[in-house]
Amino acid sequence: MTGSESGFIELDGVEKVFEVRRKTGFMKRERRQVRAVDSISFRVASGEMVGYIGPNGAGKSTTIKMLTGILTPSAGRVRVAGIDPSRDRIRLAHRIGVVFGQRTTLWWDLPLIDSYRLMHRMYRIPDARYRENLDRLVELLGLADLLEVPVRQLSLGQRMRGDIAAALLHDPEVLYLDEPTIGLDVVSKAKVREFLRELNAERGTTVLLTTHDLQDIEQLCKRVMVIDHGRLMYDGPLTGLHEAGESERTLVVDLERELPPIEAPAPARVVRVDGPRQWLAFPAAESAAPLVARIAERYPLVDLSVREPDIEAVIAKMLHAMEDNRGDDRGDNRGDNRGDGREGTRGDHPGDHPGDTPDDTPDDTPKPPPERATA
Amino acid sequence: MGERGALAEGVRAYRLIAGMWVRSSMTYRASFAVTVFGNLTVTGLDFVGILLMFSQVDSLGGWSLPEVAFLYGLSVTSFGIADLLLGSMETVGSRIRDGSFDTLLVRPAPVLAQVGADRFALRRLGRITQGAVVLGWALVSVDVDWTAAKVLLVPVMVISGAAIFSAVFVAGAAFQIFAQDAAEVQNAFTYGGTTLLQYPPSVFGKDLVRGVTFMVPLAFVNWVPAAHVLGRPYPVALPGWTAYASPLVALACGALAGLAWRTGLRSYRSTGS
Amino acid sequence: MGSGRLYAAVAAGGFRRYATYRAATAAGVFTNTVFGVILVHTYLALWDEKPHLGGYDQAQAVTYVWLGQCLYATLAIQGGGAEKDLMERIRTGEIAVDLYRPADLQLWWLAGDVGRALFQMLGRGVIPFLFGAAFFPMALPARVTPWAAFTVTLLLAAVVSFAIRYLAALSVFWLMDGMGVNQALMVTGIFFSGMVLPLNAFPGTFGEVVRVLPWAAQIQMPADVLMGETSPLRAFAFQAAWAVALLAAGRLVQSAATRRVVVQGG
Secondary structure, three states: OOOOOOOOEEEEEEEEEEEEEEEEEOOEEEEEEEEEEEEEEEEEOOOOEEEEEOOOOOOHHHHHHHHOOOOOOOEEEEEEOOEOOOOOHHHHHOOEEEEEOOOOOOOOOOEHHHHHHHHHHHOOOOHHHHHHHHHHHHHHHOOHHHOOOEHHHOOHHHHHHHHHHHHHOOOOOEEEEEOOOOOOOHHHHHHHHHHHHHHHHHHOOEEEEEOOOHHHHHHHOOEEEEEEOOEEEEEEEHHHHHHHHOOEEEEEEEEOOOOOOOOOOOOOEEEEEEOOEEEEEEEOOOOOHHHHHHHHHHOOEEEEEEEOOOHHHHHHHHHHHHHHHOOOOOOOOOHHHHOHHHHHHHHHOOOOOHHHOOOOOOOOOOOOOHHHHHO | OOHHHHHHHHHHHHHHHHHHHHHHHHOOHHHHHHHHHHHHHHHHHHHHHHHHHHOOOOEEOOEEHHHHHHHHHHHHHHHHHHHHHHHHHHHHHHHHHHOOHHHHHOOOOOHHHHHHHOOOOHHHHHHHHHHHHHHHHHHHHOOOOOOHHHHHHHHHHHHHHHHHHHHHHHHHHHHHHHOHHHHHHHHHHOHHHHHHOOOOHHHOOHHHHHHHHHHOOHHHOOHHHHHHHHOOOOOOOOOHHHHHOHHHHHHHHHHHHHHHHHHHHHHHHHHOO | OHHHHHHHHHHHHHHHHHHOOHHHHHHHHHHHHHHHHHHHHHHHHHHHHOOOHHHOOHHHHHHHHHHHHHHHHHOOOOOOOHHHHHHHHHHHOOHHHHHOOOOOHHHHHHHHHHHHHHHHHHHHHHHHHHHHHHHOOOOOOOOHHHHHHHHHHHHHHHHHHHHHHHHHHHOHHHHOOOHHHHHHHHHHHHHHOOOOOOHHHOOHHHHHHHOOOHHHHOOHHHHHHHOOOOOHHHHHHHHHHHHHHHHHHHHHHHHHHHHHHHHHOO
């Protein structure tokens, strides 16, 4: 059932409808149905690392909640490791790990190791495997000196690493991460990302993460899914997302002195000058290296930094671009740069291979992801 | 996993989590001592009130002080046990509001057990202790011809009473899933219930007694069986065997509460609120 | 008067803060009413056994019960008013910010607590009281003067209640943990305010002592004034004396505590 053809995580026409009661006046209530998730279908193969992003309230966490068995879908079919999460919550729990970025599940007043001992017993992890996993996680996440420290004394970054270890002690096949780097300093973020890469490479753990940090996605995920208003708007490689959003990064250059705007090779261009400091915009999909090299060659450079595009801005731009394109002949421009990341996920879209999807999947909804044009 | 398996799993998870809370509370030993003492004193005030009343009169509703103390001891001890075991369930509403309820649903253990063990606090032994002391005093002071059946009825009352109050806690928690901010309603049945049962049924109006006997059957915690033990008439006519019916009532309450909880949880998982 | 307007705004803020919890308020009304019904029956049984206990007849005992339910949350008898936030601010050190505010610390918190009390009375207190009046015989005056005097006693009661809790909260400057203090507030509040039994029904010397403690200013005094059991002036004097004494003590402790904060460097 969990063969690579069908995917490790499968969603077919999944919907979640909430009934919201709103006060419309004194003692008057209005009932309204809100479609938090609207006929979403996707597949994630075992061992993939996928970013799941979208504006606040787009339906990200609702989807994750359906995948983890917290919420029951209103319609459609969900399978994780062949298990229906809403019906077999406890069996599923043994096979998944969940980290809620802003909510620790560690025991506040007790040493970190105590939380792990609880996981050991609650998940009935065999002793040998527990010890082995603990040793490996402690090493990879640098927790050795923290095990005897009460959780309340840990820094945010230390606690996040502690939480990630707690979620992995029982060897889950899939790890859901909800904003794993939120609020962390640069060093902690790097540690968390490096660990996730290793985990994925070493164990083949499937990772699905929601984030507001575009760097999380850039450094970890070959594939991104964008959700907005409950609908899957994009599913493809990150480069495609940048293209779709026509997003730009900013290079902030500090020169030795005030100079006229730097003459940069197009499409890079100076967007702002303030004394010796200049801001250059360049396409997010391009490397900054050639640009930096060229400036360093010709200008007295003191310092520079690259500012990542804000993820919300990228998504907004992308959604906007799609609005504009709707109805146009979307020929070729986007599909081409799908790059290598796409290969492993080719069969993952209902609609790509109509034969693979159940008949009840509505796949004629007007929300074609851009790359479908070339399918 | 059958019902039996689920129960065993639940008890196991409950013990694991409760153990963690006990260890957590022990990290602040001074606070722990203070709260145990505080719990004992606060919960004992009700009995001080009863003593004050009896400093002015010899009987209340026709019942003597040892007889009222008997009711008090049974009500407080059984409520104390339920409060110790499941009292924290009144925080379900706030857990749903702050979102931490979701973290319980991704653990491989029954949610009821996890919520029940949440913030397990040994300080609640304070209430049980003072209730048991009063009960002990009442047992040696009441004027009763003790038969084997009547002696046996005392522990049966305590256990059944604890089960009935536990069912109220579970039902209250289920109610909170639908009305998270209205947690206090539950207090009317839990704290209100144990207060009510500290006084003789003859003190209350017949309608109230009927409601507490047939609708929310708290009367089977102590009133009905205790009236039989003490040889006092019960304000509402009941067949004789009902004096021994508390375990059955407890079972029925438990089943209904379990059903309510299941309904609540299903609703939470389909509405997310 | 600029500062008057400031404290009025603080009080309004306290009112609004509690007004947002509507379902909780409704639940509180229900629970207070249930407790009222239970207590009324036990008091009626007691007064049945001993009529005119404490100088009350049955209707007065019933009135006392519903007044207690009305004032329980209003006067934060078991705690849970401004002192809770104050303790938290002291514990976390945020109190240092308050000290630099161009306002009097004690008056600032008093204003907020009075706003809270007003909401709790309107939101939680009035309905159980009206319920009691509708279903049980109560001894309520028909003339306006006792009601007016009663209103004054309520205001004074709110101040005394605050002054007690303010003093208790300040102890956190030295104890660093409010757990024990909260417990003590709860026990003393419930018992000495007369929530367990009207203070005038307490026996002997113990009763005499209890009736001159500051907690007597909270429920007993307003109840006696409303039902004409004591002269309003005597009640005002009693309440005001305690209010002044406790607020002054609060100021004294407060200045010692702030010196401590300054010495510790914030």
